[in-house]
Amino acid sequence: MTEFHTKAQFWKCALQVNPVDYISYRGADHGMSQEQYNQKLVEVALENNIKVIGLADHGNVDGVDAIRTVMNQQGILVFPGFEIASTEKAHFVCLFPESTTIDQLNRYLGALGLTNPANGVWPSNLSGNDLLQKVEELGGVIYASHCTDDSGVLRQRLVHVWQNPLLKAAQIPGTLDDLKNGEGNAYRRILLNSDPAYRRDLPVGIINAKDVAEPDDLANPKASCLIKMTKPCFASFKLAFQDPQSRVRLNSDVSEKYYSRIERLKITGGYLDGVEIEFSEHLNAVIGGRGTGKSTLLECIRYALGLRPIGKNAQKQHDEIIKENLGNSRARVELVIRSSKMNGKRFIVARRYGESTNVSDEIGSPSTFTPADLLPEIEIYGQNEIYEIAQDKSSQRQLLSRFLESGQQDSEASIHQALQKLAENRQKLIEAQGRVAAIEDEVARLPKLEEQVGQFKSLGLEDKLKVVPLLETEKRLLKRVQAEEGPNLNEAFQTVRDSLPDTTFLSESSLEKLPHAERLRQMKTALDSLRVEAEILLNLWQSKYTTAKEGIDKLAQELTADILREEAVLEETFKGLPSSEGKTGKQIGLEFQALMKEIERIRPKKILIENHKKLTSELQKQRKSILDELSATRANRSAQFARALKRLNKRLAGKLRLEVKAESDKRPIIDFLLGCRMDGVGEARLSWVKDADDFSPVKLAEMIRGGADALRNAKWGLTPTVADALVRLAPDQVLQLEELELPDLINIELNTAHEGQENFRPLDKLSTGQQCTAILHLLLLQNLDPLMMDQPEDNLDNAFIADRIVAELRSAKIARQFIFATHNANIPVFGDAEWIGVFEAADGQAQMPVEAQGAIDVPEVRDKAAVILEGGRAAFNQRKAKYGF
Known part of the structure; x- marks a missing residue:
């Protein structure tokens, strides 16, 4: 055989x-x-x-x-x-x-x-x-x-x-x-x-x-x-x-390289039915005429891994390809993956159309890992997806983020946590300030209510009705005893009861095979003993609480009866009061009673105002502390990012030049202020935001609290209309302003000179092909997971493919797997692809037999590649003659 x-x-x-x-x-x-x-x-x-x-x-x-x-x-x-x-x-x-x-x-x-x-x-x-x-x-x-x-x-x-x-x-x-x-x-x-x-x-x-x-x-x-x-x-x-x-x-040149790779692929059903591939761990090139299945193959791998393209157009195209080529026959894609993240272990990833991805280990046992766990940094780009990245600043920042060190990722996590704390602080602060305002409104009524009491006193009723405020005070105190103090204590002890140790997790079946099971058994015994003793104490306390509550309830009933008797006496007193201004004595008495009841309800809130003000002050101090911490973390992140870019620039010397302007993208501020719908303030009147240097969302919030004059004196170029509108922002909006995260501005420049004097030009001044070339330089930087691309040459300058990209591929493929679908001979031939797969179509079905797989040293593969990539021997020789080579 x-x-x-x-x-x-x-x-x-x-x-x-x-x-x-x-x-x-x-x-x-x-x-x-x-x-x-x-x-x-x-x-x-x-x-x-x-x-x-x-x-x-x-x-x-x-x-x-x-x-x-x-x-x-x-x-x-x-x-x-x-x-x-x-x-x-x-x-x-x-x-x-x-x-x-x-x-x-x-x-x-x-x-x-x-x-x-x-x-x-x-x-x-x-x-x-x-x-x-x-x-x-x-x-x-x-x-x-x-x-x-x-x-x-x-x-x-x-x-x-x-x-x-x-x-x-x-x-x-x-x-x-x-x-x-x-x-x-x-x-x-x-x-x-x-x-x-x-x-x-x-x-x-x-x-x-x-x-x-x-x-x-x-x-x-x-x-x-x-x-x-x-x-x-x-x-x-x-x-x-x-x-x-x-x-x-x-x-001596060969050292062990630890990186992920897709080792094998098998498709059952659909347009690619029967296609089986054993990929190289280095450079792989899928070639074939149009419509033979190159793009379908890459999209099938993406589908099996549960990944989605970046752009909307790419997502739509992906969905159409999968539905057309896998959907009708409910086809299945199976991959064998070797994962660097999982220390080089192999896994089988399989997905049938309409179903979720299944992951198992190499012997077929189900695994709880997802493809994202196995290949966390795999990159798959369909046609024109590189172009989408070249047009989108946020995608460029996301691409650069994979070169961050763990310390920088920790900074990102700390910033995210700080922003969450600020949002929580804002909600508490607004609630506390709202409560203070509401209580102040009520306490502000006290002088008027007390003045009304004075009017009653002028009627000579003070001595006869002096018991009214005393009875209202007793009612308030009785309510606190019955509704708050006792029940709160009982609830606290119930919480303790619910928190008693539960040692079922230390069952004998859990311990029997453990090397130090005896130590854990001793711990279980200690916890069980603690629970028993605690239950004894809690039962004793429950008995005492029940006894005390019964006594309190009895006293409460007696006090209530006393108050009712006093109020009955008051009723008789009200009847004996002289009428005044058309009101009967009883009406006057009831009004005085209601007035004193309202005063007794409001008077304790004077103390609450101070407490809530202290809470508000404490929340403001916490907020300032979080903002200070956030500022330091952001500064640290920016410094780390700058250092990372410096190292990247060394690796990209002669190809790309990267520059970062920390937190300089002010678009989030403009969008936020426009969302506040300030009267007379449109985007044109917010142009000063982009131009201001000594500026941050936190400083703007500080100036807003300082008033319109502070804003006008900030030398940011605000008009009086804008300054007046800003100071009318709600407190909640000013706090939200402090929480805005401004992205860094990344400037990417490409060396457009093929040789000789370097000529770096910014991304937005480059042709489409040059822009995509710049992004591809970043994609080719070291990554332990595979890079897959569908026809990268569609948006790339051909000379750059030959002079730059191929050279980088030859170097990078030693420590990373690449899978490209391509029409460009430079990639598989001059990149010296270790695996070339030739797709052909017959009877509405894609075909790639084993004879059509191999490197350029396999005669059948070489001949098919020459036909597909060069137009055949005659066409190649004719071009060679015309060029005079």
Whole structure:
């Protein structure tokens, strides 16, 4: 059965392995027969996950077949070849396709001018450049072995050979860092292509390929390197050296990267029925003609994750795509996710149309996590969504917020809490001030009521009715005893009873498997004992309370009876009062009684005014404290944000320039004041808000409380009409003004120069393509969760894609997963996508078989990509001719 590989990955390759007799060339002996040697080679190769062997004895190929046979039986690919010296005595290794026979190899040795086959170390009669040309003609790959040693092209300063584009790779003895000092640093600069005298158009591939003279040498990390291929084969191996920066690595270059990725996708039903994909953890590109399913695929992933697009148009388009492609057949999307947030654990996320998303662990057990828990910072952008961000300041601020440090996020949380406290404080303050005003209105009636009492006294009734106010005082005190003091105390004790310890949470079934269960059992015993003792005390108190209440109720009844008797006597007294001004004595008595009752009701409220004023004062102090704390937190947040932007600017040097103006977006103030509907004040009369520098919502509220003169003297340019209108704002509105949060103003500038002198221009002065390019620079910054985009090239400058975006992708994809749907060849080809999926449509159904998945080194994928992205070979060659390339 054919094994399909659908994504490029790094395969470990040992490219200078020698046969059994090679060690005798060094004057040593390992004591193994050929069969023993070859079998040990296989064992060490398998133990070290080596997938490709390059055979490179000095001018000798006799041992090729024996090694190739045992290696192939274990699935290890062998590129046969040999090592050869040029006339300059520089050493090279020549490797050829896996199917090359020994007879062919011997002919190649002759063609390469090795005139004395019996002496493999004898130099060829060809120069280094001639060897490079000849090996190319023979269909092989040649690299400079031991390039920094005595027999190396760099040690011999063969600049003309080094700069020959047919030289694909150079072997170094260790890491590049090993060459940092002394003479080695000069080699290091050459290898990094930064020495002008040795500069190449295409940098050389840097490999480790230490001579393997004994099988155990294969275990040395310096004996192998990593070559990226979809499926190991010589064609893919050779192609890798066309892009060595992406496809050739030393073992020492690879460090473990911890980031999230969508590993697999499967769709059942709908337009994409049967599509199964194993994504690369690096760069993935979905290509295909229009209507073949590229956008649908990305929107299906978004749907499965329960995410919504940013803009209204994008949301509408998303809903239409999902309904059309999943809805009719109730299709299902399944993803396998590896989550960095969950320490690299895998989860299965599945969603069927019309249902909620289900999350399970990798063995299928239901999980309580949501997709947002697993991929909290995943970013998915459909067509034109980047453009929407470029037009919206709040979206830009939201985008930048993901670069904030935890301390800055803490500041945001503190600010949110402070604003909530201010809102709660405002409600209490307005209520307290309202109560004070209402009580003051009532207390203000006392002088008039007392003056009326004086009129009654003038009738000579004071002595006869002096008991009236005393009886009203007794009624008020009796009401407090019965309705407040006793019941309040009883309610407090009931609260204590409701709060007694409940130890059911420490049941034996909960404790039995715990390592320190005995400690918890002892705690349960102590709590149970406390509850019992507390219940005894509470029952004792309840008995005392019941007894006391019965006594109080009896006294209350007696007092009520006393008051009623006194009032009955008053009734008789009222009848004996002289009439006056047409009122009978009884009417006069009742009026006096009602008057004294009202006075007794209002008089205690004098004390309440003071209490409420103290409460109001305390609330105002609390508010000032919250505002002071809020001001400090905002200042800290602004400083942290500025520092974060400074670091961002370093990472974006030469591409973007970011500037923040703290709390400078004053639109919320204008919108708030317009919402207050002040007479004669429209938006034009509020233009001073934008222009004022020494200004904040808190300061404006302070000036409003200071009156119209304070506002006019603030030098903000207010007209008298506006100043008068502001001081008429309700107290609640002035307090709300203090609670307004002003966003920062973010200024984003893009370097529009492709090369040479930098030319930074602000976002609002750029073309649509340039604006989207600026936003994409931010999206490509480090993030542990995937970035998915649908046809980013639609709104991007094509030159910027090639010069900037692709370069960033090649760098960023090492530590982040990207999934792009695209028509632009630059992204999958020059970005060197590890996985390219080619969509085709047939009979109203999207198709992407495994044969149409892989990297550019897969012939079928390469040919389909050329047709879709370039218009085919003929169109590509025609453009090439017209451009004169």
